[in-house]
Amino acid sequence: xxxxxxxxxxxxxxxxxxxxxxxxxxxxxxxxxxxxxxxxxxxxxxxxxxxxxxxxxxxxxxxxxxxxxxxxxxxxxxxxxxxxxxxxxxxxxxxxxxxxxxxxxxxxxxxxxxxxxxxxxxxxxxxxxxxxxxxxxxxxxxxxxxxxxxxxxxxxxxxxxxxxxxxxxxxxxxxxxxxxxxxxxxxxxxxxxxxxxxxxxxxxxxxxxxxxxxxxxxxxxxxxxxxxxxxxxxxxxxxxxxxxxxxxxxxxxxxxxxxxxxxxxxxxxxxxxxxxxxxxxxxxxxxxxxxxxxxxxxxxxxxxxxxxxxxxxxxxxxxxxxxxxxxxxxxxxxxxxxxxxxxxxxxxxxxxxxxxxxxxxxxxxxxxxxxxxxxxxxxxxxxxxxxxxxxxxxxxxxxxxxxxxxxxxxxxxxxxxxxxxxxxxxxxxxxxxxxxxxxxxxxxxxxxxxxxxxxxxxxxxxxxxxxxxxxxxxxxxxxxxxxxxxxxxxx
Amino acid sequence: xxxxxxxxxxxxxxxxxxxxxxxxxxxxxxxxxxxxxxxxxxxxxxxxxxxxxxxxxxxxxxxxxxxxxxxxxxxxxxxxxxxxxxxxxxxxxxxxxxxxxxxxxxxxxxxxxxxxxxxxxxxxxxxxxxxxxxxxxxxxxxxxxxxxxxxxxxxxxxxxxxxxxxxxxxxxxxxxxxxxxxxxxxxxxxxxxxxxxxxxxxxxxxxxxxxxxxxxxxxxxxxxxxxxxxxxxxxxxxxxxxxxxxxxxxxxxxxxxxxxxxxxxxxxxxxxxxxxxxxxxxxxxxxxxxxxxxxxxxxxxxxxxxxxxxxxxxxxxxxxxxxxxxxxxxxxxxxxxxxxxxxxxxxxxxxxxxxxxxxxxxxxxxxxxxxxxxxxxxxxxxxxxxxxxxxxxxxxxxxxxxxxxxxxxxxxxxxxxxxxxxxxxxxxxxxxxxxxxxxxxxxxxxxxxxxxxxxxxxxxxxxxxxxxxxxxxxxxxxxxxxxxxxxxxxx
Numbered sequence: 015x016x017x018x019x020x021x022x023x024x025x026x027x028x029x030x031x032x033x034x035x036x037x038x039x040x041x042x043x044x045x046x047x048x049x050x051x052x053x054x055x056x057x058x059x060x061x062x063x064x065x066x067x068x069x070x071x072x073x074x075x076x077x078x079x080x081x082x083x084x085x086x087x088x089x090x091x092x093x094x095x096x097x098x099x100x101x102x103x104x105x106x107x108x109x110x111x112x113x114x115x116x117x118x119x120x121x122x123x124x125x126x127x128x129x130x131x132x133x134x135x136x137x138x139x140x141x142x143x144x145x146x147x148x149x150x151x152x153x154x155x156x157x158x159x160x161x162x163x164x165x166x167x168x169x170x171x172x173x174x175x176x177x178x179x180x181x182x183x184x185x186x187x188x189x190x191x192x193x194x195x196x197x198x199x200x201x202x203x204x205x206x207x208x209x210x211x212x213x214x215x216x217x218x219x220x221x222x223x224x225x226x227x228x229x230x231x232x233x234x235x236x237x238x239x240x241x242x243x244x245x246x247x248x249x250x251x252x253x254x255x256x257x258x259x260x261x262x263x264x265x266x267x268x269x270x271x272x273x274x275x276x277x278x279x280x281x282x283x284x285x286x287x288x289x290x291x292x293x294x295x296x297x298x299x300x301x302x303x304x305x306x307x308x309x310x311x312x313x314x315x316x317x318x319x320x321x322x323x324x325x326x327x328x329x330x331x332x333x334x335x336x337x338x339x340x341x342x343x344x345x346x347x348x349x350x351x352x353x354x355x356x357x358x359x360x361x362x363x364x365x366x367x368x369x370x371x372x373x374x375x376x377x378x379x380x381x382x383x384x385x386x387x388x389x390x391x392x393x394x395x396x397x398x399x400x401x402x403x404x405x406x407x408x409x410x411x412x413x414x415x416x417x418x419x420x421x422x423x424x425x426x427x428x429x430x431x432x433x434x435x436x437x438x439x440x441x442x443x444x445x446x447x448x449x450x451x452x453x454x455x456x457x458x459x460x461x462x463x464x465x466x467x468x469x470x471x472x473x474x475x476x477x478x479x480x481x482x483x484x485x486x487x488x489x490x491x492x493x494x495x496x497x498x499x500x501x502x503x504x505x
Numbered sequence: 506x507x508x509x510x511x512x513x514x515x516x517x518x519x520x521x522x523x524x525x526x527x528x529x530x531x532x533x534x535x536x537x538x539x540x541x542x543x544x545x546x547x548x549x550x551x552x553x554x555x556x557x558x559x560x561x562x563x564x565x566x567x568x569x570x571x572x573x574x575x576x577x578x579x580x581x582x583x584x585x586x587x588x589x590x591x592x593x594x595x596x597x598x599x600x601x602x603x604x605x606x607x608x609x610x611x612x613x614x615x616x617x618x619x620x621x622x623x624x625x626x627x628x629x630x631x632x633x634x635x636x637x638x639x640x641x642x643x644x645x646x647x648x649x650x651x652x653x654x655x656x657x658x659x660x661x662x663x664x665x666x667x668x669x670x671x672x673x674x675x676x677x678x679x680x681x682x683x684x685x686x687x688x689x690x691x692x693x694x695x696x697x698x699x700x701x702x703x704x705x706x707x708x709x710x711x712x713x714x715x716x717x718x719x720x721x722x723x724x725x726x727x728x729x730x731x732x733x734x735x736x737x738x739x740x741x742x743x744x745x746x747x748x749x750x751x752x753x754x755x756x757x758x759x760x761x762x763x764x765x766x767x768x769x770x771x772x773x774x775x776x777x778x779x780x781x782x783x784x785x786x787x788x789x790x791x792x793x794x795x796x797x798x799x800x801x802x803x804x805x806x807x808x809x810x811x812x813x814x815x816x817x818x819x820x821x822x823x824x825x826x827x828x829x830x831x832x833x834x835x836x837x838x839x840x841x842x843x844x845x846x847x848x849x850x851x852x853x854x855x856x857x858x859x860x861x862x863x864x865x866x867x868x869x870x871x872x873x874x875x876x877x878x879x880x881x882x883x884x885x886x887x888x889x890x891x892x893x894x895x896x897x898x899x900x901x902x903x904x905x906x907x908x909x910x911x912x913x914x915x916x917x918x919x920x921x922x923x924x925x926x927x928x929x930x931x932x933x934x935x936x937x938x939x940x941x942x943x944x945x946x947x948x949x950x951x952x953x954x955x956x957x958x959x960x961x962x963x964x965x966x967x968x969x970x971x972x973x974x975x976x977x978x979x980x981x982x983x984x985x986x987x988x989x990x991x992x993x994x995x996x
Contacts, residue, residue, distance in 0.1 A: 026547070027551045027554060030544075030547045030548045030550070030551035031548075031551050031552070031555065033544070033548055034525060034529060034548050034551070034552060037528075037529065037532065037548075038525060038528065041528065041532065045536065045725065046740065047721065047722055047723050047724055047725050047739075047740060047742075048722055049720070049722035049723040049739055049740075050723060050739045050740035052739060053521075053524070053738050053739040053740055053777065053778065054740065056517070056521045056778055057521045057522075057524050057525050057528075059521070060518045060521035060522050060525070061522070061525060063518060064522065064555055229540070230538065231538055231539055231540035232538050232540040232541060233538055234536065234538050247544050248538075248540055248541045248542075248543060248544035249537065249538060249540075249541035249544055249545065251538075286544065287544065287547055
């Protein structure tokens, strides 16, 4: 067996174990009996310990060294790039630091949940301080003298830097804030009212999943408190949620998760259970969920079809016609909560988190000043005041569990979705005539071929650049949002 | 850290991974999308490879050697016994033989299923030959010069020998055959007819599970083609099945699996995720499922209560009263299939498999002669002729997947259940008055205290001997069956 074969055999087994760990996570959120949490914690820790040992395995270093400079094709080189990155990442962080981070963040999540329940940021501040200290230490180990925040970003979006994101987001922010202000000053479209049978929502949501190309023979749809997609390759499961008053939440959660899941299901099957057999980054992943959910799912053409589906399922629900339904689906309302934000305001929520967490990591912002900084920034961008920490600085779980560098990938995904949507429209000029019939296949086929099938073959930025035929830019997203919301709001 | 602490930390992590692998098995039978089978195969193989590497880990051998002769309490000694057994077992079988067995049995299961579908034993015979050759080779490696079949038994029932089972089963067989013949010559009780709503069956089956002490906060009930129990400790799940015509199948599958699950749930929590934290053997496990299902669940007193429950749920279903219902539940009918057999005939099915597989392993019976040997033995014990291989030698999956030494644990479990039932009745003389009210707690409490809580602390035989106050014997089971069926059938 050559070094490459040996390395790939090892990597395949590791990827299979990654899938197992992911399946445990799915089970925990959907099926696990509530009394099993403590045991599950030990099971997950054991899997993590096995995976860590495999990543730092000295044989991996040996095989990699042996293959250094070897004449390999692009696919093999990409496999090596992923394996080397994972090996380096795991090897750079001292085991006792990794263990401390695991322990502290595991407890911090509980502390955060309590503090949020009590609307008491001060109760969470010391814990957050500890998490930041440890994550900064980890970032320094990873950065090796370079920028600490960039090293953190590399966990989620390899090849992207804080400076690049700052430039991109800096261009977005004033435009989004201005568009938001104009929209909020205009008359609001109708709001959905009444109740919608939850079993019927699940029935329609499964139809929507299939409509967007979700492959049920390699997946399933269940309910979870927070919808998510889980798994790669031949077993990619999604979850959604229902609320009688808000069927859009169910439908658009499903379409969003189908975007993530379709990415994983549509990767070239030659990459199955190899490092190339997973979505390449959080940003590219989010580009798929967002373009499914927003640019396609919330388009005038597709919502026209959805309106008919909802009428068939629920009868007259008080929205007069397709145009009113389109405006209703895309209604812009004031709100504190990122996860409930509409397409127009969502990025403003993310941009402030990016600036705040980057300042925290750089030491330019102290935890003691974080709540005030959050509230000031929120008022500046949204025009009203945060009423309580659970609607403000305590709303997201991310920081408590050590996810620094993760937030910006949400907006990067939206930017990427904007780029892909522009290219898609140009490649499929008559897309709307298909969407109006509930046929998303010209869009999902294009995305499969140009983005999803590649898996981890190209670097994240290059995936988008190849599909777009130009470097990623925030301009298409901005143009799309401006056009969409000025039309809906008659600006 | 002492050698014992290090060994136990390692063992805990191994046990956690065993639970993870078990959860994958549960998922495969209940939730997994059908297109995921190939990927799941790789995931399971990766888990097996990790577990095998942990079991043969040289550090385990080192810790065990260091602890040889150490002054440890009974609990610690029992932990060491299990760890040593598992380490020895894994170390004795050459890796390439283990890999060949895994590969051949994995394919053999498919070959068996096809042959069964085609009712063609000859199509399966060469594969079975190959499985037997490999398993015999494994048995020789494990036996180290001793009896090969005994070495196989040790995988499922440590401490039991083929000779002991032969003596026990030899005493059972003529008595059971004679009782069977007498019963079949008498008038049969009424048979259940009509259809029973399957959702209502699931509702009542969940009530039955709780009635038998199944802890839903540490478990859940789903449907599966072949009911099973899965997991240990804080997460023990069961499955059942429904058929509109046969609600007893649903209810008694559930009660059977609750017996297995209660054993796992009721083990001393100090043993959680250690080698003592699992049921000690297949035989003792089956004693719990069988005593729940038969001696308690099919008793006159309990069926009286169940009759009322079924009347409440399904209305009048054509059985006149509790006595008729009791007879109906315990009806003895001719049948080819082990898994559908009643309490009286079940062991006759198992005893023939024990004799046949032992002869196969000893080389006293050739695969070419197996079908004829099966059919002859069946006719001798049951009084009628096997009509086709799928009703005969091809009915069970066990041999195709290499499970030799497993079948006898079913009957050993029944024998153990007989012993425990005798002791339970003597400890709780008024048990029937509780069962008649649907209160199984005096029985399940006794079993928890005397059997289940011990987990792997004692050797299987000793668990039963301690609970019974005497060595295990087939006599109580025989006496119980004689009394029960002569009464029902008025012999």
